[in-house]
Amino acid sequence: MLLKELNRGKCKTYLLACERDRLAVLIDPVRDHIDRYLAVLAYLDLKLQAVVDTHTHADHRTACFELADLTGARVLMHRNAPAPKVDHHVADGETLALGSLTLRFLATPGHTPDGISIHVGDTVFTGDTLLIRGTGRADFPGGDAAAQYDSILEKLFTLPDHTVVLPAHDYRGNSASTIGDERRLNPRLAGQTREAYVELMASLKLPLPDRIQEVLQPNQTALDDDALNFPTLAQLNEVRQIPPRVLNELLARRPGPLVIDVREDSEFHGPLGHLPGAILIPLRSLAGRASELGGAKDAPAVVVCRSGVRSSTAAAILTSLGFEDVYNLKGGMLAWHDLGLPVEHA
Numbered sequence: 001m002l003l004k005e006l007n008r009g010k011c012k013t014y015l016l017a018c019e020r021d022r023l024a025v026l027i028d029p030v031r032d033h034i035d036r037y038l039a040v041l042a043y044l045d046l047k048l049q050a051v052v053d054t055h056t057h058a059d060h061r062t063a064c065f066e067l068a069d070l071t072g073a074r075v076l077m078h079r080n081a082p083a084p085k086v087d088h089h090v091a092d093g094e095t096l097a098l099g100s101l102t103l104r105f106l107a108t109p110g111h112t113p114d115g116i117s118i119h120v121g122d123t124v125f126t127g128d129t130l131l132i133r134g135t136g137r138a139d140f141p142g143g144d145a146a147a148q149y150d151s152i153l154e155k156l157f158t159l160p161d162h163t164v165v166l167p168a169h170d171y172r173g174n175s176a177s178t179i180g181d182e183r184r185l186n187p188r189l190a191g192q193t194r195e196a197y198v199e200l201m202a203s204l205k206l207p208l209p210d211r212i213q214e215v216l217q218p219n220q221t222a223l224d225d226d227a228l229n230f231p232t233l234a235q236l237n238e239v240r241q242i243p244p245r246v247l248n249e250l251l252a253r254r255p256g257p258l259v260i261d262v263r264e265d266s267e268f269h270g271p272l273g274h275l276p277g278a279i280l281i282p283l284r285s286l287a288g289r290a291s292e293l294g295g296a297k298d299a300p301a302v303v304v305c306r307s308g309v310r311s312s313t314a315a316a317i318l319t320s321l322g323f324e325d326v327y328n329l330k331g332g333m334l335a336w337h338d339l340g341l342p343v344e345h346a
């Protein structure tokens with residue numbers, strides 16, 4: 001097993017490879033360093049099989065989508081990842097063969113809803129769920145400190161004590177720890193109850209990173225910020241949410257609300273299907289095609305995507321274009337699907 005951290009900074013990207021079969025994965029690649037990654041892969045004579053983001057990042061633009069375009073590697077992320085260009089959504093416990101290595105994915109939400117850790121041999125890549133003597137913040141949109149505590153205690157801390165912990169970030173110059181050391185020495189977790197942890201995380205009141213909106217929405221949508229005029233955080237927070245069951249009841253009435261699906265065509269016709277009667281307008285073309293929705297800007301409209309994240313962006317855009325009664329389907333097609341509500345596939 002060949003393992004290298006490639007960024008030499010606070011934000012970590014790991015190259016993991018099978019030396020026998022010359023196959024590699026990159027974990028949490030950063031867009032600013034694509035040239036370096038391609039050079040290292042070529043120098044080491046490795047073929048990039050897959051790129052994995054342990055979660056949707058808020059502090060840097062991901063390189064996953066561009067690396068996939070350039071190399072043909074597959075993008076792997078958790079089922080809850082909002083972006084459209086994920087080639088395969090991994091489930092808890094799923095494995096991936098990388099030559100002679102076996103990677104096992106663990107669902108470890110909390111820092112974000114789509115957090116995963118990757119266990120391979122005696123090493124676990126913990127993303128921002130578990131850091132060295134710390135934990136990733138849980139106050140970004142979709143963050144959940146209680147879920148994070150459960151992910152760490154029930155998934156990560158049940159791995160053998162000697163397992164090497166490699167996080168996605170380190171702000172204090174550390175490079176590795178072990179599960180045993182973190183269980184005993186992590187000040188946020190050692191001897192802390194779940195309630196105390198949740199209270200501690202809520203008390204941190206950390207400032208938002210400078211570029212969160214310039215970074216987060218492009219990562220969530222796989223669109224460039226110059227391709228779309230992304231709404232501000234304040235505009236996103238004003239988007240009204242509608243739960244799937246409530247929407248299902250409204251759709252039984254005549255006339256029901258207009259349903260606008262902002263996913264890509266391949267997703268609309270993919271395994272999750274779409275809501276009966278939904279109109280497909282992908283997010284990237286929404287601003288230009290909003291006129292197709294007819295003149296009645298006061299008619300109720302519900303925006304839909306995979307997980308409810310891209311559609312929040314879309315709902316804020318429609319509101320800024322003058323649509324007055326716009327809602328977001330909370331949890332998106334994933335939540336709709338999980339409740340067994342009606343879908344069309346044609």
Ligand code: FE
Nearest residue numbers: 057058128136
């Ligand atoms: Fe993060």
